[in-house]
Amino acid sequence: MRIGVLTSGGDAPGMNACIRAVVRAALASGDQVFGIYDGYRGLVEGKLVEFTRKDVSEILNYGGTILGTARLPEFQYEAVRKLAVDQLKKYDIDALVCIGGDGTYTGALRLHEMGIKTIGVPGTIDNDIASSDYTIGFSTALNTACEAIDKLRDTSSSHQRCSIIEVMGRHCGDLALYSGICCGAEYIITNETGLDKEKLLKSLKENRLNGRRHAIVVISENITDVYQLAKEVESYSGYECRATILGYIQRGGNPTPEDRLLAARLGKYAVDLLHEGTSGVAVGVVDNKLKATPIEEALTMVSEPNVELNKLVQKIS
Ligand code: F6P
Secondary structure, rough: EEEEEEEOOOOOOOHHHHHHHHHHHHHHOOOEEEOOOOHHHHHHHHOEEEEHHHHHOOOOOOOOOOOOOOOOOOHHHHHHHHHHHHHHHHHHHHHEEEOOOHHHHHHHHHHHHOEEEEEEEEEEEOOOOOOOOOEEOHHHHHHHHHHHHHHHHHHHHHOOOEEEEOOOOOOOOOOHHHHHHHHOOOOOOOOOOOOOOOHHHHHHHHHHHHHOOEEHHHHHEEOHHHHHHHHHHHHHHEEEEEEEEOOOHOOOOOOOOOHHHHHHHEEEEEEEEHHHOOOOOEEEEEEEEEEEHHHHHHHOOOOOHHHHHHHHHHHHH
């Protein structure tokens, strides 16, 4: 086969490990592989280069993506996608492995509908692709968030402050929930829990009156203005309060072993599926087993709210 591989959407640590797995697995089976630079935008513009084993040497342990990435909202238009299909025909490419999040999956689905064989691989720090228990990049972002929250705890405790820490996740609360548990946050606020401001302020005030030196609040992005919330906490609770937005630091760094392993497994699995003639599916790991789900279904699946973890938080925070 002649297989193309691209990364699209927000970059995620482990994308390189996945590119490497796709390229090496395909070459080992006698395929030709083409790296497509800058996501669907690069595909439309014809930024394709044939890869050898060596082109993916020394990348496994690095964050980011050697292919570059982009968001291309215009890919929703058939005329734009037609340009992509023309490029694939020009290079005689049979199939595409598309590594990214839900926007990437939508693009892969549309190309599948236009007769191109596509496989979606979940690469995003958000862990918001319900067809896989974990997405490539989540473990590393979680590590980064935990390291930062631990550091903020040191200074919060020294100054007897409340720290509000906003983590990424777009509309998914997993980064907040997991990092909050791992760092012993007093409060974890996500889309699932919602923000009950009155309850939070009252509870912080009680904590302060009970002599607790500091408080850590971990909150998902896109919920509220955390700087404004910090002002309200400060004026009501008795704690001095500081807000920190962790931001893009969560997207970088060397992937954890968990992300490298997941990337290797899913990259090789994507190639195996293409060899079987499969198309239009998203690969994932469910209960530690490889699983392929039609992309259409993957895009509409809703993640089970983290019932057990949310109960755990209520008991131990
Ligand atoms: O999807 C990954 C992510 O980092 C989200 O957590 C965040 O909301 C978004 O990307 C930021 O996107 P951009 O890089 O376009 O600012």
